[in-house]
Amino acid sequence: xxxxxxxxxxxxxxxxxxxxxxxxxxxxxxxxxxxxxxxxxxxxxxxxxxxxxxxxxxxxxxxxxxxxxxxxxxxxxxxxxxxxxxxxxxxxxxxxxxxxxxxxxxxxxxxxxxxxxxxxxxxxxxxxxxxxxxxxxxxxxxxxxxxxxxxxxxxxxxxxxxxxxxxxxxxxxxxxxxxxxxxxxxxxxxxxxxxxxxxxxxxxxxxxxxxxxxxxxxxxxxxxxxxxxxxxxxxxxxxxxxxxxxxxxxxxxxxxxxxxxxxxxxxxxxxxxxxxxxxxxxxxxxxxxxxxxxxxxxxxxxxxxxxxxxxxxxxx
Numbered sequence: 001x002x003x004x005x006x007x008x009x010x011x012x013x014x015x016x017x018x019x020x021x022x023x024x025x026x027x028x029x030x031x032x033x034x035x036x037x038x039x040x041x042x043x044x045x046x047x048x049x050x051x052x053x054x055x056x057x058x059x060x061x062x063x064x065x066x067x068x069x070x071x072x073x074x075x076x077x078x079x080x081x082x083x084x085x086x087x088x089x090x091x092x093x094x095x096x097x098x099x100x101x102x103x104x105x106x107x108x109x110x111x112x113x114x115x116x117x118x119x120x121x122x123x124x125x126x127x128x129x130x131x132x133x134x135x136x137x138x139x140x141x142x143x144x145x146x147x148x149x150x151x152x153x154x155x156x157x158x159x160x161x162x163x164x165x166x167x168x169x170x171x172x173x174x175x176x177x178x179x180x181x182x183x184x185x186x187x188x189x190x191x192x193x194x195x196x197x198x199x200x201x202x203x204x205x206x207x208x209x210x211x212x213x214x215x216x217x218x219x220x221x222x223x224x225x226x227x228x229x230x231x232x233x234x235x236x237x238x239x240x241x242x243x244x245x246x247x248x249x250x251x252x253x254x255x256x257x258x259x260x261x262x263x264x265x266x267x268x269x270x271x272x273x274x275x276x277x278x279x280x281x282x283x284x285x286x287x288x289x290x291x292x293x294x295x296x297x298x299x300x301x302x303x304x305x306x307x308x309x310x311x312x313x314x315x316x
Contacts, residue, residue, distance in 0.1 A: 180205030
């Protein structure tokens with residue numbers, strides 16, 4: 001399922017951005033192009049050894065009338081239910097935070113906890129209409145888009161809070177909108193709602209960041225070398241980066257800003273990055289680390305990206 005208004009050949013995005021774009025479409029003009037043109041791989045470089053934080057794009061949710069999204073939360077289901085229902089009546093849709101372990105349509109159902117954004121579209125006769133536009137081949141299997149009605153109990157289960165997310169997941173949530181924002185305490189039901197926009201500048205958040213792709217990849221490579229757990233902890237972030245950059249390249253080709261051939265080569269290199277990292281993580285878990293495989297993959301990606309700047313966009 002492709003979102004309305006997106007070119008049919010557009011690559012898929014992460015669960016955050018896929019459902020974020022579906023939510024924002026009525027309020028933010030040309031949101032898909034805005035996202036594509038803002039895609040980046042910003043990495044924080046001043047964290048302790050073995051730690052990374054990523055920003056995949058600047059904030060794209062700021063509206064012309066000065067609003068942007070912020071997390072909202074409730075500690076108990078009755079309070080959350082009332083707030084979700086009120087927001088749904090006002091906005092006709094709600095962007096809520098689910099948990100993959102408790103989503104029957106998710107391949108990780110019953111296996112792994114992870115935050116997963118989804119849309120609440122309607123409420124009738126005590127039932128809620130849920131939409132999940134995300135599609136992907138995940139480590140647990142194929143995820144297909146979902147649209148269906150659930151009752152109160154099923155919705156409460158789908159939105160089950162993560163009890164104690166690891167640090168990399170917490171940072172992922174803080175930076176899901178591109179710039180670091182406050183996240184409610186663990187264990188609370190969460191959703192997003194409009195709030196007055198804040199002028200926090202272009203930096204992804206506190207600390208020292210690099211927005212240069214080559215330096216970002218160098219920092220990532222250093223961390224992957226120095227910490228044996230880093231591959232497994234950050235492969236999902238780099239999978240998201242690959243999806244975002246492939247999306248950016250496809251839009252640039254469609255707009256005539258890039259030649260198709262080098263863009264296709266760069267897309268292949270981006271696609272290979274998470275596959276290689278997953279293979280390397282599995283190999284390391286078996287006691288056979290393969291740092292050379294990771295190095296070669298990153299070098300090939302940099303080479304493919306460098307070839308883009310050596311080609312002028314097509315004329316006409």
